[in-house]
Amino acid sequence: MTVNNTIAHQRLILSGDRERFKELLRKRLIECGWRDQVRMLCRDVVKERENSDVSFDMLVNRVTPRARALVPDTVKKELLQKIKTHLLTQKDQ
Amino acid sequence: MSTIVSELSMNDLNNKFFEIMQSESNAEEAANFIYDSVFDDVTVGFLFEFHHGLKTGLSDLLEGEKEDDDVYKIVNTPECDVFGFSIMKKTPDSNCSCPNCERPVSATRFAPHLEKCMGMGRNSSRIASRRIASNSREPTSYAGLLSDDEDDADWAGGSLQSERRKRRIKNNNNRKPNKLHNGNNRNNNGNQSTDADGGATYETMTANEKKNLLLQICGVVSEHTKKLCTRSTRCPQHTEEQRRLLRNTVLEPSTPESASMTGADEAGSPPDSSPSSSCSSSSRKRDRHRPPPKMKNKRERVSPNDRD
Numbered sequence A: 001m002t003v004n005n006t007i008a009h010q011r012l013i014l015s016g017d018r019e020r021f022k023e024l025l026r027k028r029l030i031e032c033g034w035r036d037q038v039r040m041l042c043r044d045v046v047k048e049r050e051n052s053d054v055s056f057d058m059l060v061n062r063v064t065p066r067a068r069a070l071v072p073d074t075v076k077k078e079l080l081q082k083i084k085t086h087l088l089t090q091k092d093q
Numbered sequence B: 001m002s003t004i005v006s007e008l009s010m011n012d013l014n015n016k017f018f019e020i021m022q023s024e025s026n027a028e029e030a031a032n033f034i035y036d037s038v039f040d041d042v043t044v045g046f047l048f049e050f051h052h053g054l055k056t057g058l059s060d061l062l063e064g065e066k067e068d069d070d071v072y073k074i075v076n077t078p079e080c081d082v083f084g085f086s087i088m089k090k091t092p093d094s095n096c097s098c099p100n101c102e103r104p105v106s107a108t109r110f111a112p113h114l115e116k117c118m119g120m121g122r123n124s125s126r127i128a129s130r131r132i133a134s135n136s137r138e139p140t141s142y143a144g145l146l147s148d149d150e151d152d153a154d155w156a157g158g159s160l161q162s163e164r165r166k167r168r169i170k171n172n173n174n175r176k177p178n179k180l181h182n183g184n185n186r187n188n189n190g191n192q193s194t195d196a197d198g199g200a201t202y203e204t205m206t207a208n209e210k211k212n213l214l215l216q217i218c219g220v221v222s223e224h225t226k227k228l229c230t231r232s233t234r235c236p237q238h239t240e241e242q243r244r245l246l247r248n249t250v251l252e253p254s255t256p257e258s259a260s261m262t263g264a265d266e267a268g269s270p271p272d273s274s275p276s277s278s279c280s281s282s283s284r285k286r287d288r289h290r291p292p293p294k295m296k297n298k299r300e301r302v303s304p305n306d307r308d
Helices: A004-013 A017-031 A034-048 A056-070 A073-092 B010-020 B024-055 B059-061 B108-116 B123-137 B144-149 B152-156 B158-180 B207-215 B239-249 B259-268 B278-288 B293-308
Strands: B095-097 B104-106
Touching: A004 A017, A004 B010, A004 B024, A017 A034, A017 A073, A017 B024, A034 A056, A034 B024, A056 B239, A073 B024, A073 B059, B010 B024, B010 B059, B024 B059, B059 B293, B207 B239
Parallel strands: none
Antiparallel strands: B095 B104
């Protein structure tokens, strides 16, 4: 349900915990070398379009799907687990 | 499900949230949704970073130019070195012909050859300019200047000085060809003082010639080429000690055997026509402090040679 998700998301933002998770994910992705892989992807895209100007939207469209696939399972699982337990433990307060 | 309106208070949101979180599947779904949203944020953050670096040229600066490996590949062919350059002998067109003597000279030796052949370069140009100057006016050598300044006896007679000048010019004209192509003059005059072991050219000179020559040049005999050093008497290549030793060995044997001749020479010429000769000038300078009579001076002139 999108509304349920939005409510949970809104609450996470309001509590400031979303920023915490974002920072954690960012840290994990750098640690596992995902950022360097994404940088290589970006470079490939730039090389493909040698002469034309590389716009940011194009970069996002080309890179994001592949970047998503590159995320290690352990990182994704860890994040999902943490968010879920966070959401569930909120209930008890 | 009711929609969230803007008036929804924090309290209502909390209530809704707890209501939703009752079921774990809802929580899991929400976690997935939140993860995607967070991941998008992070990705866009990185992409912004990269795009910024790309547009400002920052990433190029950080990463640097990719090096071409081909340039540094080691070449493994018979007649090339590892860099791929030919190790064959240089082509004969690297030989230049000297404009002066028409001889073919290797390009690497061209400048030194010109120095010798045409009198270009530092030391030889000094010699060459002296040679040119000697044809028109007084040679501007250190020796000439020094002797003029230090010799008090010469100040009296201007005619004497001019006489000396003439004599020196004559010597210069005689000497220069000997110096530049030494070895040619062997058969010119080979009668004097052959027992002097100073060198090939010294053997063939008269005592007077030797003396005059040593006033002008360093004169030390090279071990390798057996030639005289034609630089000035202060040439840095040879030490004062070498010059003194040479002057002793060259000048000494001639003094006793032709004592009368040197005496005649001295009578005709001013008492010390060799003040700048570095070996004897130092000793004679000491002598000059107490002004001796001419005869005594003459005797002392011999003595430094004997003493050493």
